[in-house]
Amino acid sequence: MALYLYLQFPALQPDSLGCATVQQLPVAVVNGQHCIVQLNAVAGHSGITLNMALGTAAALCPNLQLLPYQPQLQLNILQSVAQQLYQVTADIALDPPDGLYIRLCNMLQLYQGLPGYWQALSRELKLLPYRYYYASGASPFAAKCLARQQLNLLTGDPDALATALNHSPLRFTELDTDSQQQLQRLGINTLGQLLVLSQAELARRFDSSLLSYLGRLRGSFYHALHYIKPEHSFSRYVELLYDIIDTAVLSTPLHALLQQLEQQLQRINAACHQLQLSLLFRGMPAHRLSIGSAQGEYRAANWLKLCQLQLDKLKLTEPVSGLQLEVTAFVAQQSQSDDLFQPVPGAVSPLQLVSLLQARLGYHSVSGLTLQNQHLPEQASQRPLPLLAGNAAVTALALRPAFLLAKPQRLTEAVEISQGPERLCPDGWALDAQRDYFIGRNNKGQWLWLYRTAQQQWFVQGIFS
Amino acid sequence: MSALLEQLTRRQLLWQGNSQHTAYQAVSSGYAELDQQLAGGFPASGLIDIQTEQGIGELRLLLPYLQQQQSAGRLLVLISPPAEPCADMLCAAGIVLSQLVIITPKTSKDALWAAEQCLQSGCCAAVLLWQIPLKLAQARRLQLAAEQGAASVILLRRPQQGLSLPVNLSVKLQGHCQGLLLSVQKRKGGWPAAPFLVDMQHRWPGLCFTTEQHWQARRKAS
Structure with missing residues (x-):
């Protein structure tokens, strides 16, 4: 039997403000129509509810902190949650703006049943700062409908699921408001009442979208989900809590970003050769730095050292307001085999040393030397990148x-x-x-x-x- | 020996003149007379100070030593060389070019930083530094870094008076038509030596005058 799980995150944006002091303040997210769409727990306690008008909310709670609703940020957070959960469960599909479909049925054997699976998943969810509601269902839409009611129901029992679904009010379904009104006028208020009606009769009265929804809800129609794949790139943006002009102070938020990178790289046993670090300013175009490591590195401490060497050279004319870290290509980690009998002091490899020198002195100040097959002295020696093996067949004059x-x-x-x-x-x-x-x-x-x-x-x- | 003396010796605070061979591990320089004078050759690690004019054969004196240093697969680093290094000559002398790194820093501060990083890394066997003014504290720092990474750093500079630096070996070179006149100015665990000739006629016949050639050339020039 197919079994799906739906996770709904009611307040991704307020919960992502990790800072402890921010968590003490009432925070709400407002959309373009001045309507509250997300709020944190403190705001909820002071009486603010979802879909409340901004004026009412401000009157209820004078020190309410407002954030604009940012769809792109919301999607990015949702994607990062999905990537995090991918460590324990295979099939995850995004349901923007705030939900995740997870196919459960093929994971149960691995975790030996639902309790074991939920234990693993909830441990991963606990690491994230986001609140969530969940429910399981026989089809993606059934799970979604139950999760939107905040039932937190996790069971594989078909009868229990069917009962819960039959009692669901229509406003938690995916039907448009017109159809819902039409059904309510017919005296149909719950999904159970709708599901007992014959399809031929419904087809005569309603358009195809209702039938297609019901088919997918029952699981009789195929519901295509785009399951995510693990990313082979890294892109994170951090908005600084205050503007920073001193490059030495920048290393703290940068270190946090690099540690996230390290986690991701460590999980897939990869490393990267090149980082793109953008320093964002308020009144100026962003300054981009590209930091390279010839050996391929994943450790945050080593990357931070290379970044600091480049940042030290930089003279900031304006305070930095945000940092963006991007890695476009990952490579497989290569283990180095050290000599067991002659341990060399210092754990730096030649490639690491070259990266370090290039970071401080500039890319072109460090070079190697190769011999070319040329008789003219000016052309016989070339200065390519260091540590490259040249043409061995050339004999020296x-x-x-x-x-x-x-x-x-x-x-x-x-x-x-x-x-x-x-x-x-x-x-x-x-x-x-x-x-x-x-x-x-x-x-x-x-x-x-x-x-x-x-x-x-x-x-x-x-x-x- | 009294207990105090014994204790001082054990902590290496006391140095005895007759223990010559213990000061550093020597690597053969490739020139027999030089090895004899230096009790085995150049030091395998630490700071070596060479006071020389440019172009009289100072690099030729070091090449056999550098080649041996490099043979374990570690790097040879040239920092701020006086002109473009030529691959032909280094390759013919047996230097592995893929283990050679040339650094051309803009300031002498950067040069010293690069030298220290290379020495500490443990993956460099020898670092050559050209014409960098060095203070006492900086020399000590390089010496410590070199010991840490088991590497040698060779400082090539013009003959100059001044404070003696804490080095393993300091030599002064003078040009000679058959090789080099070398005088040991300071050697850890040894005595300074009077100038003597390092004969290069065998290794570099093309860059030496035999006595007749010399007089012929003189006659031509005059």
């Missing part, structure tokens, strides 16, 4: 200086020539540009790499060190 000057300089002093000439010609046999290279030593004892151009001019190009 025998006698070359340790350092090449960025621009050859005119020879201005007397030198003793020890070796030469070695004639190098650029590609295409450009004979005018050919150079005769010599090795010479000046009076100070420095060994120089010199060349003579076709025009008999002498230049210093390198220093043998």
Whole structure:
């Protein structure tokens, strides 16, 4: 038998204000029509109810704190709740703005029955700050209808569920108000009265939406649900409680964000190479920082260290009002195998070291060196990213200086020539540009790499060190 | 020996002149006469101070040592080199280029920070620092970081007077047509030595004058 669970969260937005001091204040959420749509427990105690007009609510409770209703924020919170619950249950579908459908029937075997399942699920729900109502049902709509009545009924018994459903008033169903009024005029007030009527008769009087709803409520019609998949990206926004101008103070809210990231990464055994951190200002476009770790990192402490190195370099002209952290790609965590017999002091790998240096000194200040298959000295050495293995097949030329000057300089002093000439010609046999290279030593004892151009001019190009 | 002396020795507060080999672990420099003078070679870890003019062969003196340091798979780091390092020469000397990191910081403060991070990390075998003015406290800090990460940091700077730094080894180099004139200025657990010639004719015949060549070149120049 199919069994579904519906979770309804009546106050996602007020409950998401995690701060303890905020929880002491009456908080309500108002929609565009100045109607209270969500409220916290303190507001409920002072007599405010849902769908109350704003004026009435303000008169009842003078220190009422109001929040605008933000559909996108609401959806984000709902998604994060679903992701959290995904750890214990498989099939979860969102029902915006405030509900979740969960398919129960295929999870019962794993948890050995409903009590075991509910124990696992409620433990996960307890970690979240949101209040919720729940009910089970034989179909998604049945569960939803029961949960909206705040029955908190969890049973697999079909008779109990049918009885509860039959007693449900019509206003908790998905039917539009016109149909509800029409049914009430016929003297039909509960779902039970509606369900006993024959479908052919109903089809004659009502439009197809009523029949389709009843079919899905009974479970005789297929109800398509879009079950969520675990995210392979991370995006969180935190609104700061007060504006921050000091980058050192920013590390506290940033650490909280990074810890959420760590939790998510740890659960799926992943790491990430790149973070996008946006600092949001009130009067300025956001400042975006991209922080990289060459090795792939999941630990919040290590990411915080890299972030702080970048933030230290930053000069804020305006206080930061919000932080947004985004990760677009996850990679699988790779375990490093350390040498058991020769433990190296310090637990930093070369890639971690390079990331650290790049974070503070800039991306281009840290580089490696590779040998190219080129005979011209300017092209033989390249400076790519560090720790990349170059082409091993290239053999090094025998006698070359340790350092090449960025621009050859005119020879201005007397030198003793020890070796030469070695004639190098650029590609295409450009004979005018050919150079005769010599090795010479000046009076100070420095060994120089010199060349003579076709025009008999002498230049210093390198220093043998 | 009195109990007090014994206690001081155990806590390494007392150093005895005849215990030469215990000061540091030595790695062969690749030049026999130098190994003999330094009682085994360059220190495997800690701060090495080299006072030299640029371009007289200071890097050639270090290359065999650097190659051995790098052989365990750890990194070699060059911080603010005087010009573009050339891959051909390093590769020919046996340096593994994929284990080489070049850092070009903008300020000397950043250079010291980078050096300290590299030394502490434990994944670098040797760090070469060019022409960074170093104070006593900074030198001590680098020395401690190097000991922590079992790495060596080599400071290449112009000959200068000043306070002696807390280093494992300090040498002064002078150019010579057959190699280098090296004088040991300070060595942990050893004595300073008079200048002596490190002969490079065998390893680098192209960068040395034989006596006849030298006179011929002189004649040509004049």
